[in-house]
Amino acid sequence: SATLYVVATPIGNVTDITLRALHVLSLVNAVACEDTRNTATLMGRFGLQKPLIAAHQHNEREAAETLIARLREGERIALVSDAGTPAVSDPGARIVDAVRAAGFRVLPLPGASAAVTALSASGLVNDQFYFVGFLPAKAKQRENVLSSLRAVTATMVFYEAPHRILDCAHALATVFEPRRQVVFARELTKMFEEIHRCPLAEAEAWIKADGHREKGEFVILLEGALPEDGENDAEADRVLQVLLAELP
Numbered sequence: 001s002a003t004l005y006v007v008a009t010p011i012g013n014v015t016d017i018t019l020r021a022l023h024v025l026s027l028v029n030a031v032a033c034e035d036t037r038n039t040a041t042l043m044g045r046f047g048l049q050k051p052l053i054a055a056h057q058h059n060e061r062e063a064a065e066t067l068i069a070r071l072r073e074g075e076r077i078a079l080v081s082d083a084g085t086p087a088v089s090d091p092g093a094r095i096v097d098a099v100r101a102a103g104f105r106v107l108p109l110p111g112a113s114a115a116v117t118a119l120s121a122s123g124l125v126n127d128q129f130y131f132v133g134f135l136p137a138k139a140k141q142r143e144n145v146l147s148s149l150r151a152v153t154a155t156m157v158f159y160e161a162p163h164r165i166l167d168c169a170h171a172l173a174t175v176f177e178p179r180r181q182v183v184f185a186r187e188l189t190k191m192f193e194e195i196h197r198c199p200l201a202e203a204e205a206w207i208k209a210d211g212h213r214e215k216g217e218f219v220i221l222l223e224g225a226l227p228e229d230g231e232n233d234a235e236a237d238r239v240l241q242v243l244l245a246e247l248p
């Protein structure tokens with residue numbers, strides 16, 4: 001019966017697609033996707049061909065209407081993005097929201113997500129993490145966002161475009177304590193996968209050490225604030241109070 005399936009797809013290695021995703025993609029009437037060419041290629045790898053409906057960040061509202069009209073006809077529709085889990089730093093949330101509001105069933109199919117994949121192999125304490133996603137592109141705004149995260153104790157998760165990776169590492173090193181651990185998870189599940197962990201102080205040098213590193217896709221994980229960081233603030237405050245009391 002009429003259902004929207006939210007289907008995660010691989011983030012690099014095509015064999016990471018799930019059996020259930022293939023099953024659902026083979027039974028739906030149409031697939032709503034971020035980029036029809038990408039999705040046609042992915043489905044072609046598995047011998048699947050379906051009507052494709054463009055549903056990207058610039059037409060989500062209209063796409064939602066199209067999908068709802070089809071669901072009213074009793075169709076089953078899959079929603080995918082270019083890579084990983086739809087609606088996570090990807091289009092899809094508005095569509096899901098509209099489809100739910102229209103009263104239709106929404107079924108998620110779990111699968112690859114770059115954030116969770118990076119966390120799983122980082123060795124950082126991951127009982128708590130804070131998903132930041134993409135930072136603003138403008139330096140000032142980026143620094144404001146980072147400054148607001150100084151006291152976060154959970155591991156922070158950032159997505160970054162390759163051409164901004166060096167700027168991002170620089171901004172992190174400016175705002176956070178240099179001894180915090182940072183993990184660069186690059187090209188996950190792909191041929192040139194690299195997962196590198198180092199103190200923030202060494203991050204820029206690591207990126208510059210190999211020209212290839214400013215290419216490819218990155219998840220960046222940053223260790224949360226350590227208990228001592230707060231104590232340092234408290235100690236600084238205490239000293240400040242003592243000094244202020246001495247002022248005439």
Ligand code: SAM
Pocket residue numbers: 011012081083084085086087088089090112113114115158159160161162185186187188189190217218219
């Ligand atoms: N919806 C996707 C997910 O579930 O992870 C994220 C899509 S977002 C537009 C793309 C960003 O995800 C990239 O800029 C990068 O930060 C991260 N990413 C996607 N694939 C990756 C990979 N194979 N290795 C490292 N990072 C990746």
